[in-house]
Amino acid sequence: MPQPINETCPWSGKPVAPEALTRWQDEPVGFCDPGCRDKFAGATAHFEAALAALPPPPTLLGLAGVQPAPARLAEAVLVVIDAQEEYRSGHLPLEGIAAASERLAALLARARAAGTPVIHVAHRGRAGGLLDPAAGGAILEAARPEAGEAVIGKTLPNAFAGTDLQARIAATGRGKLLLAGFMTHMCVSSTARAALDLGLPATVAADATATRPLPDPLGGIRLPAAWVQRVALAALADRFAAVVPVEAVPA
Numbered sequence: 001m002p003q004p005i006n007e008t009c010p011w012s013g014k015p016v017a018p019e020a021l022t023r024w025q026d027e028p029v030g031f032c033d034p035g036c037r038d039k040f041a042g043a044t045a046h047f048e049a050a051l052a053a054l055p056p057p058p059t060l061l062g063l064a065g066v067q068p069a070p071a072r073l074a075e076a077v078l079v080v081i082d083a084q085e086e087y088r089s090g091h092l093p094l095e096g097i098a099a100a101s102e103r104l105a106a107l108l109a110r111a112r113a114a115g116t117p118v119i120h121v122a123h124r125g126r127a128g129g130l131l132d133p134a135a136g137g138a139i140l141e142a143a144r145p146e147a148g149e150a151v152i153g154k155t156l157p158n159a160f161a162g163t164d165l166q167a168r169i170a171a172t173g174r175g176k177l178l179l180a181g182f183m184t185h186m187c188v189s190s191t192a193r194a195a196l197d198l199g200l201p202a203t204v205a206a207d208a209t210a211t212r213p214l215p216d217p218l219g220g221i222r223l224p225a226a227w228v229q230r231v232a233l234a235a236l237a238d239r240f241a242a243v244v245p246v247e248a249v250p251a
Helices: 034-053 097-114 165-171 185-196 226-237
Strands: 021-024 027-030 076-081 118-123 151-154 176-182 202-210 240-246
Touching: 021 034, 076 097, 076 165, 076 185, 097 118, 097 176, 097 202, 118 165, 118 185, 151 165, 176 185, 185 202, 185 226, 185 240, 202 226, 226 240
Parallel strands: 076 118, 076 176, 118 151, 176 202, 202 240
Antiparallel strands: 021 027
8 A cells, every 4th residue: 555645544633554544536545543444434435325326417418419429440530649658657647547558558459450540649848847758758658659650749738739630630531539648637638628629529538548636726635536537527528528438439
């Protein structure tokens, strides 16, 4: 178990004991003793069960009578966004990056076998900074481009901004997108939203994306990466994209 994110028990306020750790929302949380830990686990399970029993609220797409189907590999362009080392071993390591990279590799393998056009987008940071092309900006081994696959550099979260991505997509003769990569709440979300404005229906391969914890600007608390991930995907599914796991992307 890694170092807990807290120094005092959320139940008692006493110092955290090393034998009383657990995971909550993929974050390591410490307690003063196993009894407090188990009380927390029971309360959390009860709360999550109560939430799961509530009926889901409608989406904007649902209210409009639209149920977007995921794009098929035979009709889409796969755009891999910022699958770069910074998010694995750099200053911005993402929660679940290893699992997401595996799913991304599986999606790439399926796309290549199906003859789906693949375009890679890589953020170009400044030398010595985040996503430096010579360091953290290197593309992950799991997403290494193959011969004939375009690689586009960008400097803004939206992969269409200041790039020829739209023209490259148009050149394939296809009008639907499959999006995967990092970070979910940032560049994946920005690109999916821009795609809607450009008339390009998008599908996000949810488990081939990942993000990181963020501070709450209003409350000063830590928002776990699992929360940020789920909310980012839910916001996209409300209006902007179909959101499905890799295995649900049809051929």
